[in-house]
Amino acid sequence: MKTNFTVSVLIIIATISFYALQTVQTTQGPHGGSLQKVKNYHVEMKALNTNVYTYLFDEKLKAISNKDISCTIQFFFNDSVATDARMKPIGDDGFVLESNAIAYRYCKIVFKMPANTISTRFENENIIVNINK
DSSP, X not given: OHHHHHHHHHHHHHHHHHHHXXXXXXXXXXXXXXXXXXXXXXXXXXXXXXXXXXXXXXXXXXXXXXXXXXXXXXXXXXXXXXXXXXXEEETTTEEEEXXXXXXXXXXXXXXXXXXXXXXXXXXXXXXXXXXXX
């Protein structure tokens, strides 16, 4: 009887741990940033030093050209303040913003295409921000 109870408890703990780990893991994009699926697209965001990079991909993770596309980013801070900026095209498929906004809570990225608008939200994974939440 004790063995059945112990095995049942271990299975429940293992199941809860498995699902908890899945929510913590982030998907990594082709440029090493965080990747999110939005409609039939994928959006990648990567913060490196003082720059923020964004990329737009199709369903099969093929990069979409930044020609005829604009990208804006809006940072939301813990004190209910928000600031937004227009990102500059970089290369054939990316956008970049030089920003010192490391203490934001989350950001919203918006890609505007001639026939479609794609937007998503990325939580800040910076440990300083997470401590102050």
